[in-house]
Structures are given as structure tokens and as C-alpha cells.
Amino acid sequence: MRTNHFAAFAAALLLASPAARAADLSTQQVMQEKLGHSQEILRGIATENYDLILANAQKLNRLSHATGWFTRQTPEYELFTNELRRHTDALGKAAKAKNLDAATLSYMQMTMSCVACHKYMRSAKVASLK
Numbered sequence: 646m647r648t649n650h651f652a653a654f655a656a657a658l659l660l661a662s663p664a665a666r667a668a669d670l671s672t673q674q675v676m677q678e679k680l681g682h683s684q685e686i687l688r689g690i691a692t693e694n695y696d697l698i699l700a701n702a703q704k705l706n707r708l709s710h711a712t713g714w715f716t717r718q719t720p721e722y723e724l725f726t727n728e729l730r731r732h733t734d735a736l737g738k739a740a741k742a743k744n745l746d747a748a749t750l751s752y753m754q755m756t757m758s759c760v761a762c763h764k765y766m767r768s769a770k771v772a773s774l775k
Contacts, residue, residue, distance in 0.1 A: 675711055682708070683756075686736065690748055695740040698748055702736035705729070719769070725762035732758060 682701040689697030709730055732755035739747035 699740035706733040
């Protein structure tokens, strides 16, 4: 049961990619990259692999500048994007400091922000259909 919750949780996240390819990625590709990087950050936290946490937090941050990232041009979406960048910066700082508790907290805050953004996107989509 716990595995099912983790799988659903991870699927909701969807995190980052290399900056060189980022500008050419579609929204779906960006979401797949986000998921992969979020899973790697969690793996890094679980195994105390600070290099893995740092590398994937940086990739996620760079991905947030990709063209495919900006699916909605709204002030709310920009706030969510800025929030994600703050959390990935905090993850990077925690990894450099080898502070597992701070990395875990930043990861959870980032996850909550991602879930809130996805809820916003779903509600904005429904509202635009009315």
C-alpha cells in the first residue's frame, strides 16, 4: 500500500532536464523530465547521496526556464515557477552542506508546491472549458 502511495506521489511531481535541450522540449517532455529528476532527488535523499541531490536539483532549476515549461502565462503560474526555483535552490544548498534534514524538508516543500500547481492547472483548464 505504501508503494502505491509513493508511485502516485512521484507521478504527481514530474521534474527536470539538461539546459541545452530544455528550450526545445514540449510540455509533456518537460513533465517527464521533471518526474525523472524528482525521483532521482528522492533516491539521493534516501541514500544520502548529496551529489545526486545537487545534480538533479540543478537540472530541475534549469528546466524551469524551458519554453515547454510555460504552459500558462498567468501571474499564478509564474508564482508557482518561482516557488519551485526557490525550493530547488534550497535543495542545492542543503546538498552542498550535506544536511539531510534540510534537503528532505526542501524536497517536501517542493513536492507540495508541485501538487498545488498541478491542482491549479487542472482547475484553470476546467474553468476555461466553461
